Amino acid sequence: MSKAENNQLRLNVLTSISQKLIKFCYFLTVLLVVACGDRTTEKKTAEVNTEDVSEQTETETSGTKTILCFGDSITAGYGLNDTDDAYPGVLQRKIDTLGLDYTVVNSGVSGETTAGGKARIDWVLNQDIDIFILELGANDGLRGVNLVETTMNLQAIIDRVKSESPKTKIILAGMQLPPNMGEEYTSDFKQVFMNLAEKNEIEFIPFILEDVGGIAELNQKDGIHPTEEGHELVANTVWKTLKPLVTP
Structure with missing residues (x-):
């Protein structure tokens, strides 16, 4: 093969390689554009779906009023196989039977003290609440917490609810202690709830475990901690105070 033929062959090979490289780059560019377009479409679709869900949720919940039970293990339903059997769940069933448009939210935390309730109240108030049932203090009493501290914590919770949601109706659930805590302490403990209810002019349940x-x-x-049957009775006790607030 002559030198000229050899050069021509090399030129043909390089030209072929260049053409293939150009086609590959073009294909890669198209692929990237399509891929980016798909991701953009997916993003837009996700945004639309999120908005749809949000609007749907607002539509579904906008007409429903909320009863929030804020308490300790009594409210949480400690020891029950199903927390729906705790008194908030029983209240919900009573409300549903009457066809009332209320949702009962169980915001009970086992072991909660009034100090713990005070610490988490702001987070709870991020939602609209029509009726606020405050059931705290038992763990303070069982631990012998200074009653001044318990009183101040409960008052702080009541103040936050009134400040953040002035239209919310508050029900304070009173608690009593067993006699082994000492006559003076148990008597003063019981009085704490009575005094707070009177001072703040709020609804009052003298003893939630009546x-x-x-x-x-x-x-x-x-x-x-109450059994399922016990929680039925607790719900009945709460219902005596709650019913006039939810029924026409």
Whole structure:
């Protein structure tokens, strides 16, 4: 092969390679454009779907009023197989039976003290609340917490609810202690709730464990937390105060 033929062959090879490279680059560019377009479309679709869900949620919940039960293990339903059997769940079933447009929210935390409730109240108030049931203080009493501190914490919670949601109706659930805590302390402890209810002019349940506290068959083995049957009675006690606020 002559030198001229050899040069021509090299030129043909290079030209072929260049053409293939150009086609590959073009294909890669198109692929990237399509891929980016798909991601953009997916993003837009996700945004639209999110907006749709948000609007749907607002539509579904806008007409529903909220009853929030803010408390400790009594509210949380400690020891029950199903927390829906705790008194907030029983209240919901009573409300549903009457066809009332209320949703009961269980915001109970086992072991919660009034100090713990005070610490988390701002987070809870991020939602609209029509009726606020405050059930805290038992763990303070069982630990012998200074009653001045308990009173101040409960007052702080009430103040926050009134400040952030002035139209919210507050129900304070009173608590009593077993006699082994000392006569003076148990008497003063009981009075804390009565004084707060009177001072703040709010609805009051004198003793949320009425007809349940101290009755062995209505409490679990620890003698403190109600059984399912016990929670039915607790719900009945709460309902006496709650019913006039939710029924026409």
